[in-house]
Amino acid sequence: MAPWRAAAMASSQLARRAARRLLSSQHRRHCAAPACPWLLGSAPPVLAPSPVAAAAAGDRRGFCSVRRFTGESNAAAAVEEAENGLVAGGDQAIDFPGGKVSFVAEMNFLPESQRDRINCYRVLDDDGRTISGSRFQEVSKELALKMYNEMATLQVMDTIFFEAQRQGRISFYLTSHGEEAINIASAAALTIDDIVLPQYREPGVLLWRGFTLQEFANQCFGNKLDYGKGRQMPIHYGSNRLNYFTVSSPIATQLPHAVGAAYSLKMDKKDACAITYFGDGGTSEGDFHAALNFAAVMEAPVIFFCRNNGWAISTPTSEQFRSDGAVIRGQAYGMRSIRVDGNDALAVYSAVHTAREMAIKEGRPILVEALTYRVGHHSTSDDSTKYRPVDEIEHWRTARDPISRYRKWVQGNGWWCDEDESELRNNVRQELLKAIQVAERMPKPPLAELFTDVYDEVPSNLREQERLLRDTIKKHPADYPADVHI
Amino acid sequence: MAAKSLREIRRAAAAGIGSRRCFSGDAAAAAAAAAGVAEGKVGGGAGKEVNLFTAINQALHIALDTDPRSYVFGEDVGFGGVFRCTTGLADRFGRNRVFNTPLCEQGIAGFAVGLAAMGNRAIAEIQFADYIFPAFDQIVNEAAKFRYRSGNEFNCGGLTIRSPYGAVGHGGHYHSQSPEAFFCHVPGLKVIIPRSPREAKGLLLASIRDPNPVVFFEPKWLYRLAVEEVPEEDYMLPLSEAEVIRKGSDITLIGWGAQLAVLEEACEDAAKDGISCELIDLRTLIPWDKETVEASVSKTGKLLVSHEAPITGGFGAEIAASITERCFQRLEAPVARVCGLDTPFPLVYETFYMPTKNKVLDAIKATVNY
Numbered sequence: 001m002a003p004w005r006a007a008a009m010a011s012s013q014l015a016r017r018a019a020r021r022l023l024s025s026q027h028r029r030h031c032a033a034p035a036c037p038w039l040l041g042s043a044p045p046v047l048a049p050s051p052v053a054a055a056a057a058g059d060r061r062g063f064c065s066v067r068r069f070t071g072e073s074n075a076a077a078a079v080e081e082a083e084n085g086l087v088a089g090g091d092q093a094i095d096f097p098g099g100k101v102s103f104v105a106e107m108n109f110l111p112e113s114q115r116d117r118i119n120c121y122r123v124l125d126d127d128g129r130t131i132s133g134s135r136f137q138e139v140s141k142e143l144a145l146k147m148y149n150e151m152a153t154l155q156v157m158d159t160i161f162f163e164a165q166r167q168g169r170i171s172f173y174l175t176s177h178g179e180e181a182i183n184i185a186s187a188a189a190l191t192i193d194d195i196v197l198p199q200y201r202e203p204g205v206l207l208w209r210g211f212t213l214q215e216f217a218n219q220c221f222g223n224k225l226d227y228g229k230g231r232q233m234p235i236h237y238g239s240n241r242l243n244y245f246t247v248s249s250p251i252a253t254q255l256p257h258a259v260g261a262a263y264s265l266k267m268d269k270k271d272a273c274a275i276t277y278f279g280d281g282g283t284s285e286g287d288f289h290a291a292l293n294f295a296a297v298m299e300a301p302v303i304f305f306c307r308n309n310g311w312a313i314s315t316p317t318s319e320q321f322r323s324d325g326a327v328i329r330g331q332a333y334g335m336r337s338i339r340v341d342g343n344d345a346l347a348v349y350s351a352v353h354t355a356r357e358m359a360i361k362e363g364r365p366i367l368v369e370a371l372t373y374r375v376g377h378h379s380t381s382d383d384s385t386k387y388r389p390v391d392e393i394e395h396w397r398t399a400r401d402p403i404s405r406y407r408k409w410v411q412g413n414g415w416w417c418d419e420d421e422s423e424l425r426n427n428v429r430q431e432l433l434k435a436i437q438v439a440e441r442m443p444k445p446p447l448a449e450l451f452t453d454v455y456d457e458v459p460s461n462l463r464e465q466e467r468l469l470r471d472t473i474k475k476h477p478a479d480y481p482a483d484v485h486i
Numbered sequence: 487m488a489a490k491s492l493r494e495i496r497r498a499a500a501a502g503i504g505s506r507r508c509f510s511g512d513a514a515a516a517a518a519a520a521a522g523v524a525e526g527k528v529g530g531g532a533g534k535e536v537n538l539f540t541a542i543n544q545a546l547h548i549a550l551d552t553d554p555r556s557y558v559f560g561e562d563v564g565f566g567g568v569f570r571c572t573t574g575l576a577d578r579f580g581r582n583r584v585f586n587t588p589l590c591e592q593g594i595a596g597f598a599v600g601l602a603a604m605g606n607r608a609i610a611e612i613q614f615a616d617y618i619f620p621a622f623d624q625i626v627n628e629a630a631k632f633r634y635r636s637g638n639e640f641n642c643g644g645l646t647i648r649s650p651y652g653a654v655g656h657g658g659h660y661h662s663q664s665p666e667a668f669f670c671h672v673p674g675l676k677v678i679i680p681r682s683p684r685e686a687k688g689l690l691l692a693s694i695r696d697p698n699p700v701v702f703f704e705p706k707w708l709y710r711l712a713v714e715e716v717p718e719e720d721y722m723l724p725l726s727e728a729e730v731i732r733k734g735s736d737i738t739l740i741g742w743g744a745q746l747a748v749l750e751e752a753c754e755d756a757a758k759d760g761i762s763c764e765l766i767d768l769r770t771l772i773p774w775d776k777e778t779v780e781a782s783v784s785k786t787g788k789l790l791v792s793h794e795a796p797i798t799g800g801f802g803a804e805i806a807a808s809i810t811e812r813c814f815q816r817l818e819a820p821v822a823r824v825c826g827l828d829t830p831f832p833l834v835y836e837t838f839y840m841p842t843k844n845k846v847l848d849a850i851k852a853t854v855n856y
Contacts, residue, residue, distance in 0.1 A: 195604075226637070227637045228636060228637040228639070229637040231635055231637065232635050238636045238640065240639040245636075245640060246635060246637075248627070248628065248635060250623060253623065253628050256592070256595075256597045256599070256624070257600030257603065257628070258600060259593075259600060260597040260598060260600025260601035260603070260604070260608065261600040261601070261604050262600075263600075263601060264600075264601055264605070265604070267606075286592055286620075287592055287596055290593030290596060290597075291593065291596065293588050293590065293593065294593045297587070297588055298585075298587075298597075453634045453637065453638045454633075454634050454674050455633075455773075456633070456641075456698055460777070461776070
């Protein structure tokens with residue numbers, strides 16, 4: 001969301017709250033019987049955001065030690081209650097199957113949102129300097145440079161593939177412009193054993209894991225070297241070798257999958273977690289609710305990584321939800337959560353690194369909301385200037401660019417210079433143009449692959465259909481493309 | 487809701503609704519068992535008489551016992567399930583392998599896909615087939631297409647979704663449905679429906695071990711009412727293979743699930759009128775056994791399909807069209823379909839709705855006399 005828009009919203013919210021306080025005050029002073037009973041008594045309680053603890057090095061008690069609300073009484077709780085003037089079984093509390101709850105004489109409705117939005121973890125300021133007092137996971141020069149290289153590579157790859165689509169060489173493309181830090185920094189904080197379940201705007205994670213530019217090109221062209229055998233639209237990448245589940249178009253379906261995958265890792269006692277990525281729009285799907293609730297109840301080691309880039313195609317977040325983004329929902333499900341500056345590579349890296357440690361060591365899910373902005377169009381099928389101002393796009397593309405910010409930090413450490421930059425971008429560009437040429441000339445997968453993998457083996461009805469199709473092709477070859485080997 | 491239904495089912499059973507009987511003709515059962523033994527399909531040991539839910543329970547015990555990577559989960563499965571199919575599993579195999587989930591069908595199916603994609607056997611329960619629709623997107627767009635869309639880089643072949651299915655006498659709209667046709671239009675899925683305890687155990691074990699996602703529907707009317715000898719040991723029955731459970735020469739009858747019992751009664755009554763019926767249990771609806779059905783219709787020259795689900799868009803239409811296409815010159819009468827009506831499943835009109843024995847018998851006579 002644009003900073004001026006946020007400021008405007010904040011000031012209007014403050015105005016509304018001030019008005020509410022005035023009304024409340026007036027009623028209290030002048031009316032013996034206030035007309036609005038819900039304004040009686042003190043101001044409603046403000047929920048303080050739970051601080052994200054540093055990585056807990058606790059021992060595992062029992063199967064796993066997860067703090068959760070429970071109806072069980074124990075001696076310590078009884079002592080604490082006595083000290084606080086509450087007596088178990090007395091009329092000051094109710095011992096409810098969902099847990100012990102204290103009574104209160106005043107009527108209080110929780111407000112729909114807190115006075116202040118949940119704050120956002122940040123390490124690098126807009127000028128690429130580490131903010132004094134910020135604590136973050138140290139990054140070696142080697143790792144820092146690899147991160148920068150991959151962020152720039154992703155940007156160049158996106159630019160060239162987008163252009164290739166405009167030239168009609170591939171049917172569809174979707175860029176990650178503005179979200180390069182989210183892609184690369186989160187990937188850098190994981191190990192290859194962690195299972196990745198992407199949405200679609202996270203090819204950088206696959207790039208980080210070693211997917212080559214040629215492999216990306218093969219999928220976009222749907223040629224015979226594509227692991228997906230040309231069956232899905234461009235950018236629906238997948239790699240078993242790299243533990244990156246194949247992308248599918250239905251939104252948020254991968255979230256409950258991630259819980260099942262994480263549960264499997266836990267049962268196998270693997271030193272690994274699942275991580276699943278989704279956009280702000282994906283939080284509105286029912287599968288989001290299913291996944292977060294299952295993850296909490298199952299105590300699954302999964303990271304839910306939300307890329308809140310402000311838009312779901314043409315729909316701004318104000319038409320997506322009225323909560324304080326995605327981060328606030330973690331507590332509702334009993335989950336630890338954090339909000340991160342998604343354009344700050346070091347903040348993303350540190351948050352995911354810590355989240356991963358907690359998820360694995362404590363057997364629990366973690367929700368990360370990365371605030372960012374979708375600089376590019378939603379996809380090559382979208383012209384985003386139809387629904388958002390150009391100057392807003394330009395602001396995020398220039399002043400808030402994650403690559404520029406991170407580059408300043410890397411250069412500030414004396415690890416990078418303009419010559420390195422030119423060389424890198426030229427090399428990537430050349431390698432990519434070559435990869436595209438190779439991919440474009442490669443034949444499509446053979447016709448037989450149209451029928452394989454529907455099941456483990458080709459059933460008799462499909463064998464019959466293949467036979468019939470081949471007869472038709474033999475009679476009418478002109479009806480079919482020449483680059484598919486029959 | 488579920489608990490009430492369970493009590494009502496018990497009350498219905500006590501009241502004697504339906505009748506206690508072996509759900510395969512004795513002669514046919516003996517022949518089938520002998521054939522099974524000869525083909526190595528059914529264990530050689532003699533079985534004990536058990537009902538359908540016990541047979542399902544046995545299959546689940548065997549599945550969890552023989553594969554340490556198998557899991558059973560769903561709503562209320564922890565204490566044994568609302569139809570008792572998961573009795574004793576949690577105690578024996580642990581709460582990490584047999585567990586309740588939150589009340590959310592899309593979550594159950596999605597979780598199961600992820601678990602199976604990691605190489606596990608995910609045996610998910612949907613409490614009533616009527617509530618499988620919240621999981622439709624996960625089953626159709628995800629489970630069914632998982633292997634294909636990834637070029638076989640990934641698959642969730644270890645997934646089996648089992649669910650109570652079909653009429654039960656008083657289930658009304660949401661405890662009586664037969665949704666199999668919705669899933670038969672989805673390449674990548676297998677849809678299995680057993681007719682009896684012995685069939686259920688063998689088919690369920692085959693489904694669980696099949697390397698493809700399977701939807702397994704259990705005719706809940708039979709959970710307690712269908713009783714027969716079931717081998718106690720581990721055995722599997724083949725998927726995508728129909729079974730001729732009664733040989734005949736005048737007309738071929740096809741059904742699945744509890745409807746087989748209705749068809750069998752109709753066969754017996756037809757025999758009294760001199761009509762010889764061949765009865766086939768389709769067992770697997772997708773991919774289905776066209777060859778067995780075709781061979782039968784080539785012999786008899788007539789076909790009747792019957793199912794509880796509504797007639798329009800029901801799976802009987804696929805069978806009728808395919809057989810007409812393949813056996814056109816042999817057919818002596820139009821293919822008959824005796825099915826549920828095109829209405830939501832009604833409570834007080836259930837007996838009018840159902841494709842009853844006499845509806846089937848009338849259709850048999852009309853077809854034979856065409």
